[in-house]
Amino acid sequence: MPVKPPPLLLGLALAFWGASAGALALGIALGIAVELLLVAKLRRAFDTADFNRACDLAAALSIGAIAYFVATLGIAQGLLRAVEWLPVTVLPALLAQIVSAAGRLRMRNLFYSLRRSALPEADRPIDLAFPYFALALLSASIATTAHRDFVPAAVALLAYALWAARPRTRPLWAWATLAAVAVALGIGLSMGLVRLQLALEDLAVEWLFAPKPDIFRATTRIGDVGRVKLSDAIVWRVQGERPAGRPLLLFEAAYGSFDGATWRARSEGFQALPAPVDGQTWQLGDPAGVLARLQISGYTDAGRAILALPAGSRSITNIAPAAVAMNALGSVRIADAPPFVRFHVAYAPGALQQTAPDDADFRVPRVLAPLFADVAAGLAPSAGATDPEEAVARVRRFFAGFRYSLWLGDRAGGKDLRDFLTVSRAGHCEYFATATALLLRSMGVPARYAVGYSVQEWSGLDGQFVVRRSHAHAWAQAYVGGAWVDVDTTPAIWVEAEAEQASWLRPLYDRLSWLWYRYNAWRAAGEEGFGMWLLGGAVLVCAWLYWRLFRRPRTRAGAEANRTSRRAARESAYFQVEDALAQAGYPRGPGETPRGWLARLAADGCPYLDDAVHSLVAAHYELEYRPGADRPALLARTRALAEQWRAARASPGRS
Amino acid sequence: MRLLGLFRRVYRVSRWVERRATPAGAVVGATAAAAAGRGLGPRLSLAHVVFGIAFALTAVGFVARGRFRPALEIVRHLPRFVTVGIPIRYTVSVRNASPRAVAGLALEERLRQAYPAPAEFARRRSRATNWFDRAVGYPDWIDWLRRLRAVEVAPGPIPPLEPGQAAEVALELKPVHRGTAVFEGFGVSRSEPLGLWRALRDLDAEQALVVLPRIYPVEWPAFGGSRHYQPGGISLASRVGDSEEFRALRDYRPGDPLRAIHWRSWARTGHPVVKEHQEEYFARHALVLDTAAASADEPFEAAVSVAASFTVAERGADALLDLLFVGAEPHCVTVGRGVGTTDAALQLLAAVRPAPPESFARLAEAVTAHAGAIASAILVLQRWDDDRARLAAALAGLGIGVRVYVAAERVPESVAPALPHGARWVLPESVREALACP
Incomplete structure (x- = not known):
């Protein structure tokens, strides 16, 4: 016999859940519906297929909720939110239990893996009422942080449930005492857990985790760029025209001071940009003049990123709600941004907007000064100030004789730079950029070291440029004619040299990356539309399942298969005789074989038996049980014998 | 076969819990586990409160089982054998031998659990319907254990008993597989006041029950075969005892074997009488x-x-x-x-x-x-x-x-x-x- 849950328990639990999850009206409505169904006499004779369908609906709703919330909130938050809504999404299974005459589900209804199982465990009955109550309580606890409202109500509900399920043979005072002790202990335990967890978190932060890497790049060592070059990961996608004749460089950060190993940015740090007037366009510089435009998209690191922007960027548009800040050297960073960002940049090619040079932009580390002074003397024999443009041109010419090498040594300093300049005359971009900046400084031209990416790879799959980590690049900036200009002395061959190092897995990775990008772009383009589609789909699925459950004729899928074979067997004319005899007061008993039935009738002295009936039963057995029997012939024979029997009954001289 | 060792341990633990936890206790325990599984981030949710209370209820209930030593005399009345697929009810006489009244007790049978031989288990034909269960085999193992137990007996409540009072408890027995079911004894349990755990006491009372194979209605085929002469008749057919089945006595005719003479009748009648054996055809x-x-x-x-x-x-x-x-x-x-x-x-x-x-x-x-x-x-x-x-x-x-x-x-x-x-x-x-x- 099904056990009814105590009155109002499920209704109150649903209302409580609604209050906690911010869906009070829905919670109350569902609670009332559940309680009405519980007290109503409406019960339907559900079979396994009906229960399966109800559980399928619950599963479909739960999976749909997970998909929707993960898509809109990300995996961690999305899963939690889906758990919050479980009391709604699994409700169809509970409703099926309530309105069914059986009043219980079976394990096979709940688990797909047991649906066709012949094991007896699959038929173990499950009463969902109390598990559902526990689920509502748990979901409510996940949905709220309002401790003061939650705890008393949750304790009251739990006490009611426990009271209803208590053993009636034990004294009530014992139950009440133990329940009070347990609740007090439980609340104490939960408070202790909070303290413990907070203490552990502090310890863990201090002991276990190294400080996060400096994503805002206050410093960079020679070798830093080299390390990231080892990865094929796509970091940015760029749509727009590339300036003719030279690669487009996306600038991330510039550094002024060099100590022989590490480049450092200036200490002032970032200044937040004022919020855009139109809510969309962040001004980075003078918007006048002819501007080129690019669309750039990529991912943030927990909402933070240094944007890779072309030199001369004047504005960025359409970046999602974020805090945008810029430093004196032209780096732009965002914080509190979504995981995926896509924005438009307007820029004036070639015109860098940075602060005027200061002392640091002239300084060459003492250990390197003699080396660079010697090289500079070789380039500009006449002492004194050199025309900056001329100096840049000489430096470019000087490095034109160097080779590009993929040696990615990360030891820097005087010795390596000396080797690079005087012996090997080969290295990768960091050496070229550092040596160029220091050489320019030695020639009296203010110079800085810049890092970013080179935009060079067109992707047919994406229909835009893709910028990989391996496209990370370093170059120098020189102050020429009152403005900063990029001076990239690395031989152009570096692009091909890097491409040769690409992993054989790159095509696969690119496709996965593209799919992920398309998904994010689609989500960013229309979250509203996505939700509506999902909701519309869920409504359709619910409607279809409702129709299947309640509106279709009462034929059952499970019974259908049996009926097919039974229908085939009913073709046998034996059944006509059986029906006729049943009407005559000689029905076949349940579980009685036709032959046993005939034997019983004969013993009872039934007057309607003759040879035709016995032959008919023999033919029917052949038809039903003999594999490979000639069915048409046997069917004809049963018909003929049945006819013969009926004729004998109809004749006047019947027995 | 390390897996079977693991199965055995898992089965024993689950049986231990199953015998002691009530359905309500199982829900409360599962709630504690789910709340703990959710993570106990106190800043994000109040799942830690649910965990704390559910865990405390489980722990308090477990401790509250207390000391449980029921003084009961229990006698089982089993039939000689049962047949697979035909459930029966049998009675157990329970007498309260303690000086205090008892109430709220339940009675369960403890059946001896044999375990499948690893080699035979490895040759099994899996009944599981999904690849994971087929590959791992735990559902098959559980099913095998059930068949080795041969019967399933649902627990039944013991009515309240005054000191010295006796009662009959009817238990429902379902024969699930032919073989011999060995009843090792009884488990007597009592719910603790919260209703989450049962205090359990095992009592010994060993008995065996033969479970006959499942039987279907069948008609003996009509072979049209002949009856054969069975020398010596039914006695020899059984191959036990002497061929002493006889139909009648008659007077001696020349040629009758000497051992057919019925001496006692000869003595009584005065002329030789012989036993006439029944000539049997069946x-x-x-x-x-x-x-x-x-x-x-x-x-x-x-x-x-x-x-x-x-x-x-x-x-x-x-x-x-x-x-x-x-x-x-x-x-x-x-x-x-x-x-x-x-x-x-x-x-x-x-x-x-x-x-x-x-x-x-x-x-x-x-x-x-x-x-x-x-x-x-x-x-x-x-x-x-x-x-x-x-x-x-x-x-x-x-x-x-x-x-x-x-x-x-x-x-x-x-x-x-x-x-x-x-x-x-x-x-x-x-x-x-x-x-x-x-």
Whole structure:
């Protein structure tokens, strides 16, 4: 016999859940519906297929909720939110239990893996009422942080449930005492857990985790760029025209001071940009003049990123709600941004907007000064100030004789730079950029070291440029004619040299990356539309399942298969005789074989038996049980014998 | 086989919990586990509160079970045997031997749990319907354990008992597999006040119960075979005792054997009188059960059920049935005409185990040696191959009516050698149909 849950328990639990999850009206409505169904006499004779369908609906709703919330909130938050809504999404299974005459589900209804199982465990009955109550309580606890409202109500509900399920043979005072002790202990335990967890978190932060890497790049060592070059990961996608004749460089950060190993940015740090007037366009510089435009998209690191922007960027548009800040050297960073960002940049090619040079932009580390002074003397024999443009041109010419090498040594300093300049005359971009900046400084031209990416790879799959980590690049900036200009002395061959190092897995990775990008772009383009589609789909699925459950004729899928074979067997004319005899007061008993039935009738002295009936039963057995029997012939024979029997009954001289 | 060791441990732990936790306790425990699994981030949710209370309830309830030593005298009243698929109710007498009244107690049977041999388990035919369960095998293992227990007994409540008072508790027993169920004793339990845990006390009371194979209605095939003269009549047919069955006394005629003289009557009448033996003609059938199977899987059980069904089937008043099968050695048990009881044959069938493949040769030898005495033979085979076909053909060649039943998981696409006329496949799910077929 099904056990009814105590009155109002499920209704109150649903209302409580609604209050906690911010869906009070829905919670109350569902609670009332559940309680009405519980007290109503409406019960339907559900079979396994009906229960399966109800559980399928619950599963479909739960999976749909997970998909929707993960898509809109990300995996961690999305899963939690889906758990919050479980009391709604699994409700169809509970409703099926309530309105069914059986009043219980079976394990096979709940688990797909047991649906066709012949094991007896699959038929173990499950009463969902109390598990559902526990689920509502748990979901409510996940949905709220309002401790003061939650705890008393949750304790009251739990006490009611426990009271209803208590053993009636034990004294009530014992139950009440133990329940009070347990609740007090439980609340104490939960408070202790909070303290413990907070203490552990502090310890863990201090002991276990190294400080996060400096994503805002206050410093960079020679070798830093080299390390990231080892990865094929796509970091940015760029749509727009590339300036003719030279690669487009996306600038991330510039550094002024060099100590022989590490480049450092200036200490002032970032200044937040004022919020855009139109809510969309962040001004980075003078918007006048002819501007080129690019669309750039990529991912943030927990909402933070240094944007890779072309030199001369004047504005960025359409970046999602974020805090945008810029430093004196032209780096732009965002914080509190979504995981995926896509924005438009307007820029004036070639015109860098940075602060005027200061002392640091002239300084060459003492250990390197003699080396660079010697090289500079070789380039500009006449002492004194050199025309900056001329100096840049000489430096470019000087490095034109160097080779590009993929040696990615990360030891820097005087010795390596000396080797690079005087012996090997080969290295990768960091050496070229550092040596160029220091050489320019030695020639009296203010110079800085810049890092970013080179935009060079067109992707047919994406229909835009893709910028990989391996496209990370370093170059120098020189102050020429009152403005900063990029001076990239690395031989152009570096692009091909890097491409040769690409992993054989790159095509696969690119496709996965593209799919992920398309998904994010689609989500960013229309979250509203996505939700509506999902909701519309869920409504359709619910409607279809409702129709299947309640509106279709009462034929059952499970019974259908049996009926097919039974229908085939009913073709046998034996059944006509059986029906006729049943009407005559000689029905076949349940579980009685036709032959046993005939034997019983004969013993009872039934007057309607003759040879035709016995032959008919023999033919029917052949038809039903003999594999490979000639069915048409046997069917004809049963018909003929049945006819013969009926004729004998109809004749006047019947027995 | 490390996996089976793990299965065993998991099973024991789950049984331990199952016997002690009430359904409400299971829900509370699962809630604690789910809340803990959610993570206890106190800043994001209040799941830690639910965890704390659910955990505390579980712990307090466990401690509150207290000391439980019920003084009960319990006697079980079991039938001699039961049949697979036919549930019964039996009674247990419970007497409160303590000076205090008891209430809220429940009684459960403790059945001895045998474990499958690893090699036999490895040869199993999985009944699981998904690849994971088939590959891992735990559901099969649980199912096997259930079959080895042979019966399932639902716990029942003990009514409140005053000191010295006795009551009868009716327990429902479901025979699930043929064999012998060993009842080790009882478990007496009492819920703690919160209703989450049961205090449990085991009492010993060992008893065994034979579970007979499942039996289906079947009609004895009409072979049209002849009755054979059975020298020595029923007494020799049974192969026990002397041939002393006689019909009447008559006067001595020359040529009568001397040992036929009835001395006492001669003394009484004064002239020689001889005993006249009954010359008996009756049909004798052989029921041959092939036990050469890899494991006691469903087709094997179906075959045993077919044999059991024929053992109890109506054969006509004067027919004898010889049940032949191979256990450690070939057995022949005769049933009918008061010689051997059907029960004895069924009890043997309850204990039949699979024999190695080579056992069929010995069985065939025994059947052939027996062929002279029988009019018909029902062969219940584990497979159909040349050896079995030869045996069927040899019997048919001797004029013996032969009906062949072949147990199988499913009907094969092609059969070689050809099955004899009237042969039937016995599939586990349609034994009844196979036997209903005339």
